[in-house]
Amino acid sequence: MHLAVVACGERLEETVTMFKSAVLFSFKCLHLHIFAEDQLHARFMEALESWPGFIRSRFNYTVYPIRFPSENAAEWKKLFKPCASQRLFLPLILKDIESLVYVDSDILFLQPVDRLWDFLSRFDSAQLAAMAPEHEEPRIAWYSRFARHPFYGRTGINSGVMLMNLTRMRSMFFKNDMTSVGLRWEELLMPLLQKYKLNITWGDQDLLNIIFHYNPELLLEFPCQWNYRPDHCIYGSNCASAEDNGIYILHGNRGVYHDHKQPAFKSVYEAIRKYSFGADPVSSLLAPLEEQLLKTTHTYCGKSHALFTKALVHSLAGINGKAVRLR
Structure with a gap:
């Protein structure tokens, strides 16, 4: 690919x-x-x-x-x-x-x-x-x-x-x-x-x-879940495919990974940036991310925080599966 x-x-x-x-x-x-x-x-x-x-x-x-x-x-x-x-x-x-x-x-x-x-x-x-x-x-x-x-x-x-x-x-x-x-x-x-x-x-x-x-x-x-941007949640959720299945690709346009305007987006970015390859993905990536997302519920995007991890959970399970096969 x-x-x-x-x-x-x-x-x-x-x-x-x-x-x-x-x-x-x-x-x-x-x-x-x-x-x-x-x-x-x-x-x-x-x-x-x-x-x-x-x-x-x-x-x-x-x-x-x-x-x-x-x-x-x-x-x-x-x-x-x-x-x-x-x-x-x-x-x-x-x-x-x-x-x-x-x-x-x-x-x-x-x-x-x-x-x-x-x-x-x-x-x-x-x-x-x-x-x-x-x-x-x-x-x-x-x-x-x-x-x-x-x-x-x-x-x-x-x-x-x-x-x-x-x-x-x-x-x-x-x-x-x-x-x-x-x-x-x-x-x-x-x-x-x-x-x-x-x-x-x-x-x-x-x-x-x-x-x-x-x-x-x-x-x-x-569908929009493959290109999910602040526009999809900043004034209330308006991406039906993400509502159903979670966000597949997050697009942090307008610099939202690097400021405090959309803390839910920044939380995902920081969780992946800080993750160390080989560490347990649940305890080292998912758990701290979920904790940070709960602090963003004062924003419209933060109110939809479950969408940010819904699909990610399955991807992290896939990481563990690959690790087992490599061993």
């Missing part, structure tokens, strides 16, 4: 914690594709190589420089957040990779990556990407209220967790509102940016929304 992330600025520890959650719970071997600024390369390698051997056997990794088309590199790099639009160019850079999971650095896996990877088998003959909706309720969704450009579906899509069939993305001709003929991925991106750059707020995510607005048949939606 291939997992890609882009890390610029002060994102090293956050990214390493994301990798920790991915490697900890997954069953198949992972190949980590790390796109990072040059000064972070050695630090990523040092962090990952410091993990114990039994963990290192579960993954390998490649570190890449940040790469944008040379004629517009500065414009792409500063779009929205530093380097965030690198994800748009993964099909053109990773030419030998068929499919991958792209995630933002502020993602935490609470279920094995394998379960997200399985969505690839649900793609029909046309679909080439999968994402979760930006919101579940159009009346309070950002895109349906404020967007000044076309967007996917009723509420738009969030690109923080994205499953990509790169082979199909490279070969597809995409419908668009700039020409009557379809354009390949590499032909589409810059004209799209030039047309909409004064009307987009969320950078590359907005460009993806425009693309899939005109090509909705190419996208598979997965």
Whole structure:
């Protein structure tokens, strides 16, 4: 399984914690594709190589420089957040990779990556990407209220967790509102940016929304429990799939892992960050997390604290199962 992330600025520890959650719970071997600024390369390698051997056997990794088309590199790099639009160019850079999971650095896996990877088998003959909706309720969704450009579906899509069939993305001709003929991925991106750059707020995510607005048949939606953000609980719970089965992937956007605005999100991040590989996952991760979550019930997200551990319990049981098999 291939997992890609882009890390610029002060994102090293956050990214390493994301990798920790991915490697900890997954069953198949992972190949980590790390796109990072040059000064972070050695630090990523040092962090990952410091993990114990039994963990290192579960993954390998490649570190890449940040790469944008040379004629517009500065414009792409500063779009929205530093380097965030690198994800748009993964099909053109990773030419030998068929499919991958792209995630933002502020993602935490609470279920094995394998379960997200399985969505690839649900793609029909046309679909080439999968994402979760930006919101579940159009009346309070950002895109349906404020967007000044076309967007996917009723509420738009969030690109923080994205499953990509790169082979199909490279070969597809995409419908668009700039020409009557379809354009390949590499032909589409810059004209799209030039047309909409004064009307987009969320950078590359907005460009993806425009693309899939005109090509909705190419996208598979997965439920919000696979990309659970503060928006899903900050004003009351509004992610039905998480209510039913728990949170599978936690997305701590808006910096909530590092401030005190959403302590439930920060509690999960800190529990995984502090966990030591090989320690008992129940007493060393789950128990202290549950204790911290009980201190967050003064917030709406904290009131839904059971959702943060509902799926995690099963993942931690899987860790013990892997340990038994390794012995």
